[in-house]
Amino acid sequence: MKKFKSSHKKNKEKNHKELYDSIDKAKKHEKAERITYLESLSNQLRLPSDMLAxxxxxxxxxxxxxxxxxxxxxxxxxxxxxxxxxxxxxxxxxxxxxxxxxxxxxxxxxxxxxxxxxxxxxxxxxxx
The missing domain is CATH 2.60.40.2000 (Immunoglobulin-like)
Structure with missing residues (x-):
C-alpha cells in the first residue's frame, strides 16, 4: 500500500499568504488615496506641507x-x-x-x- 501525502497544510499556508498579501496591497492602495493635493504638491516642491496649507x-x-x-x-x-x-x-x-x-x-x-x-x-x- 502506498501512502498519500496530504497537501492540505501546503494549500492552507498558500491561501493564508495570498489573503494577507491582498490585505497589505489594499492598505497600501488606501494609504496612497489618502494623500491630499497639498501633500502631493509639497512633496514635489520639497516644501513642508504646513507652509503650503x-x-x-x-x-x-x-x-x-x-x-x-x-x-x-x-x-x-x-x-x-x-x-x-x-x-x-x-x-x-x-x-x-x-x-x-x-x-x-x-x-x-x-x-x-x-x-x-x-x-x-x-x-x-x-x-x-
Whole structure:
C-alpha cells in the first residue's frame, strides 16, 4: 500500500499568504488615496506641507512659553484663557496668568502657566 501525502497544510499556508498579501496591497492602495493635493504638491516642491496649507505652527517651551505662527486672529483673551483663530480651526489655550507678550501679523508669544492646548475643528467650532 502506498501512502498519500496530504497537501492540505501546503494549500492552507498558500491561501493564508495570498489573503494577507491582498490585505497589505489594499492598505497600501488606501494609504496612497489618502494623500491630499497639498501633500502631493509639497512633496514635489520639497516644501513642508504646513507652509503650503497655512497650518498653525505651535511651539511650546516648557509650560511657560508658547509661540504660535500662521494665525488669523485673537478671539478671546484673558488671564485664564486665550482663543486663537487659525485657517484650520481654533486653538484654545487654558492656564493661569496668561499674557500675550507680543504679536505680529503671523506670530505671537504667550507666557504664563499653560495647562492645556486644545484644537477645535469642523462642527466643534460652533461651540465656544
Amino acid at each position: 497655512g497650518a498653525p505652527i505651535i511651539t511650546a517651551i516648557g509650560r511657560n512659553e508658547l509661540y504660535i505662527e500662521n494665525y488669523k486672529g485673537i478671539l478671546e483673551y484673558n488671564s485664564n484663557s486665550i482663543r486663537i483663530l487659525t485657517k484650520i480651526g481654533r486653538v484654545n489655550i487654558e492656564g493661569k496668568n496668561l499674557n500675550i507678550e507680543y504679536f505680529t501679523n503671523d506670530e505671537m508669544k504667550i507666557i504664563g502657566m499653560i495647562f492645556s492646548i486644545d484644537f477645535v475643528t469642523g462642527k466643534d467650532l460652533q461651540r465656544p
